[in-house]
């Protein structure tokens with residue numbers, strides 16, 4: 371392969387993700403006023419299209435914040451200081467919500483799940499039986515730090531059965547739009563998502579919707595809030611406005627992304643695309659490059675692969691970046707240097723994926739990993755081609 375500057379920058383992170391040409395153009399449009407009729411129309415259409423992505427009849431709201439702001443909004447709008455809440459902590463993002471709960475004076479319980487594993491419905495059942503007065507259960511749909519997909523439908527059933535009063539609050543930051551999630555059908559009470567992951571936008575806005583049960587709890591919530599007061603935001607949305615200045619450029623880009631990738635049947639196609647990329651990545655990595663998948667319950671948004679011990683000090687991610695201008699995620703905290711994470715989100719073309727498997731093979735070879743040879747790289751390319759064109 372030739373000299374680095376010849377390669378365009380390729381993002382294979384689980385957020386931020388590569389943007390489409392259409393989204394980049396939308397971001398470059400001249401400014402218009404956020405109280406103009408032209409913008410109100412874009413906002414209304416975007417809010418309506420978001421309901422389809424969330425699979426909900428409830429209104430979806432747009433917040434001017436990164437995803438963590440929506441996580442905070444979910445918490446401060448539904449609960450009151452001293453309320454008991456259970457946090458499923460299976461990685462860094464679960465930990466973040468648990469810390470937030472403490473910062474806001476909730477009585478926090480953590481259901482700690484070993485990293486790399488999904489929560490077991492049995493363990494959750496046992497925990498809820500001990501604490502039937504829990505007001506909310508917080509969980510990630512995909513715990514991005516470990517690439518685990520949580521069994522949301524089963525979790526929802528367990529909560530309804532053993533903690534009738536409890537809300538089910540879900541952070542679907544890397545999952546919504548890349549994995550099937552049906553808010554109403556599955557009984558999710560609060561669902562939050564961010565822009566820079568499956569929604570294929572820059573970081574900066576986030577999305578949230580509440581069930582009837584959650585809105586009812588919201589009327590009783592005494593948690594201090596102002597910027598993230600969702601009842602006030604919803605009130606403004608009924609006039610096709612946001613409460614404060616709208617992030618006009620972001621929302622126009624959102625409108626474009628929704629039309630391009632999520633409207634009507636496109637939602638299912640976009641989810642299927644992530645699934646195909648995930649499968650292709652995992653099969654090539656395990657069957658051809660002889661790597662092991664880290665999580666026991668892999669998601670289709672992001673894959674985590676164990677870096678073989680023999681090459682753990684060789685800095686695979688740096689080689690990919692310096693030689694091939696390709697960014698993959700590393701491991702965080704206890705997984706630093708032990709795994710690498712590959713995103714299956716955003717505008718990743720077949721050519722990008724083929725480039726990735728070759729670059730990965732060459733980088734593994736440079737690290738001295740015996741299973742990465744010229745021959746296996748050729749095999750990896752052939753297998754990727756085959757998997758990208760297969761319908762399932």
Ligand SMILES: *Cc1c(COP(=O)(O)O)cnc(C)c1O
Pocket residue numbers: 385436437438439463510512513514541542543544564567573
């Ligand atoms: C990215 C991410 C977030 C939010 O990150 P921000 O930097 O606040 O946008 C939250 N939860 C999960 C699971 C994520 O992947």
